[in-house]
Amino acid sequence: MAAHSDLYVRRRSTSTLATIVFLLFLAMTTGGCSQGTSPGVPLVDSGVTSAPATSAVQSPRIALVMKTLTNPFFAEMERGARQAEAELGIILIVKTAAQETSIDQQIAIIERLIVDHVAAIVVAPGDSTSLVPVLRRAQQAGIVIVNVDNRLDPTLAHELGLVGVPFISVDNVDGAYHAASYLSHTITVPTEALILEGIPTAQNAIDRTTGATKAFAENPKIAVVAVETAHWKIDEAFDVTKALLKAHPRVGAIFCANDMMALGTIQYLAEAGRKDILVAGFDALPEARAAVKDGRMVATVDQQAARQGYLGVQYAAQMLAGTKLPAETMIPIALVTAAP
């Protein structure tokens, strides 16, 4: 009996243990609620795989600030800058004032860029003096400044402390001289000439007027009867030409400081039926090249706008990397004429 009774007690103990274990299990299952997992639908339809965002090191943002929306020259400059952007792995921000005359707009753009804190600004200033203070502020804000196309006034810049700004452009005096010389070399009879210049406060406009004046002066047959500005603009040039020809009907040669103005001039000449007047331009726009080809213009100057844009961005990137750069880089120019 004793043996049996032992057996009985042990059996009780095991069943007690089993009870505890069972209740614990019950508690576990009650506590840890199970979650139904039906796949449901994907958020998006197509196979857009949300690959991890390639948020690598933030590429430096370099702003290219140009003068006008409407001049193909600047479109060409942007093309060069875009190439540099693609090659150098920077982010290019292209900003443009509406018109060549919109200096205040350019200032506003730069101020905006300071606020946005871009790494560098490549600027083609519409005016050589007005932008110096704001660019100084930008430099003080740690922004690298590269000057392209139109030179900032060195004296004022120095005065205001805007130093270390590399300048990339062409020799505008030289370019204008060559274009005007090509225009004048065929003139053998006494001829009145006109010069349509750019914005008078812009250094490149001044330079080009200087070069053209110098070339015309070398031909004794040529007399410059008027130097008038059309502010680099095509429609203004049309109007200015119209007015000047009214005042000087015998004009036989016109130098336009850029192709846009030249295109405006030849448009008027075509409308007025004046096929006797020779026109030279600057910038070598595709439209100007076409005009040169069919004889509506005699010459234009290729100042490699794309190259300027490319170099400007490259310089900015190099400066950000700490490279010392020359203060002045002159890009070679080419005279575009009909005759080979």
Added chain:
Amino acid sequence: MPKTLMRFSISLTQKFIIFLLLASVIPVLIVGVSAYEVSRGIIQDESKRYATELVEQQREYLDLHLEQIESVITNISSVEAIIQALASEPAPNDNFTRLATQARIGYILDGYANLSGLVSLDIFTLGGSHYHVGDTLNVSNIRTDVRDRLMLRTRALGPAETWAGVEQNVNKASNTNQVVTVARLLSVTDRGTTQTRPAAALLVNYDIGYLYKHFSRIDPGVGASLIVVDADGRIVFHPDTQMIAAPLNSSILGMLKDARGTLITTINGQEMLVSYVRLNKWGWSVITLIPTSTLTARASTIGSVVFLALLAAFTIVGIAATITSHTVVTPLRHLTQRFQMYQHNTPGWQVPLTIHGRDEIAELSRWFNLFSESLLARGRIEEQLRHQATHDALTGLPNRTDFSEQLELAIARAQIGTIPNSAVLFLDLDRFKIVNDSLGHAAGDYVLTVTAQRLRASVRGGDKLARLGGDEFAILLRGLSKPGEIHQIAERIKQELAVPFDVLGVEMTLRASIGIAMISGTYAHAEDLLREADTAMYRAKTSGGTRHVIFDDAMHQQSIELLRLESDLRHAIERHELRAYYQPIISLADGMIIGFESLVRWQNSERGIVAPCDFIPLAEETDMIQQIDMWMLRAACVDVHNWRQTGYPDLTVAVNLSARNFQNNRLVEQIREILMETGVPPQAVHLELTESAIMADMERTVETLTQLSEMGLHIAIDDFGTNYSSLAYLKRLPADIVKIDRSFVSDVIENTDAAAITSAIIAIGHILGLTVVAEGVENCDQQAFLTKYACDAVQGHLFSPPVPVEQATALLGHRWAGSTVTVVALT
């Protein structure tokens, strides 16, 4: 322990656990689950409200924003210069017009380009011109497919209708790839016809990053996400920029059919609370997705707490159960076990339980210990009583009760035939009474003790020895192997007993008569068996003792006969079968009959005349002898009264009185009654007693006899000379007559000793003043010898055998003298 009971019974520990769990776990569960459910509901409601508010706010923001953009479009489309510029398409080669128009429109558009987040403003004319203001000047590089699609879409719009959606930037050169494009159809009215015709598509490309910046600042809550989709279901905003412009799943889109709403669906394997609101004008939707798991996650703290509380409760229950098991259940089980052991009489139940602590359980254990102690004590007393009931106090041997039980058992076994050859041995010490009488009871007890020891030593291991009472012992012999073994055992017992020993300085040798009865299945009761063994013993005893006799068939027949005889004898008086015979007692002085001795005869219908020696001893063993004696007294009185009335007034009658009569308290009264009834004077009656009858209980007998003697009855000592023949008691007795035993009388001629004793008895009797009567006188020589020594009277065959009352009456008047008598006797 029945198995079924065990299966359904719940142990105390289990009950305790269940109770504790019910008491602790159920409330925790109820509180926990309700708290969980309530808080989850609240959180869900709050989240819903928050999500709804959020999407409403963002809807307002988007509405405002898109309206702002739309207002730009409205402004531009109302600029006369632009409409004019669009009215006439420049000739393909008209670069001036193209460039001038471009410049002109550019100046105007630029005035509107200062809207934050604006990427570009584009006008695509039906003629193929493209006017553009924006983050690039390069208009030559455009996505024509996007342009064409947008043109188509725009042309489908009604007047002053605006469309907005996420698109790829039509301008490839732009840095911004994905834009929100807001489009409207521009129409011009011909001056001449005043007919309106579509002229161009005006597109406002808005920086999607700008919207992203705004929306990414919105916190929709942990794990939740805010999504904006356009009218086509393409994603305008998603926290993951990779998702932008991807089409939202159409089935999800299908769910967002109302202006606003909330629903729950599973997206990417996750259950989501979806809240949305639609921008009515634009067809856009602002959506928040909140994983329900985050809602439950916040409530799950409660779940975790409840779970921990449950765990704690279980732990406490476990510990409590263990403690209870140790302090309550285990002691209780021990108690149960002890009770079970007690019930099954397993050794060890009486070992005291160890007691821990002072609680109720300890108290219970303590009381159990006390209880078991008292049980033990009671058990001991019971055992003692049982022993006393079944054992003889003097020798320590089992008593008659116990032996009978064992015997019954043996008989039962013999009946089934399991134990062959068993026997019961009945032993009675010879002459023990003498020891008791002469040396006293203490010596007698000592002798009995010694006897018990000797017997114990003589029996085998399996045998059962008992003292039945007095000097009677019995042995149950089991498993006798061969017929002779019983004799060996009996011999061994006798030898063992025969070893002399000392009692109060007297050397003594024990002798015993042994009766043996073999056990067979024919016996019904132990008493039958014992009686037969007793019978055999009696036979041994009557055969002279110190021997053993095995009860056999002859004895069996005898005893049966004896039983029948006893039965018949019991009916003898009522059936008037007893007869009184009379033998004359003759005075030697004159040869005249002075009286008769009455002698009983049994006239049985089957047996004929039965001699006294055949039934008197049997009657003496029972009480029947008293009835017989009284019957004889009455019969003798009647007869002697008759004789005395018919001329023999001095005639007496002698009546034998056996010893057993003296155990009767009313003996004297009864005798007196008989005398009065029959009218016989006491002096006419002689009461004859043997020496042994007197010796049986001398005090009492002497007292009774004295009373009778005083009444006037005469007392005769019968068979004098055979036993003690003590003169001392002869003197003490109120005796009047002494009767010489026939054994002396018959030898009186041949044996000088007998002659000497006879003459001495006569002499002493005369000295003591007693009348001396000689019995069994058979010839004249004996008569002559008795006459010579002056014996008073004689009786015997020489004169007359006992005869019936008629013949006795006829003898009256006879006178015996010398030769006459002889002659008469010979005839």
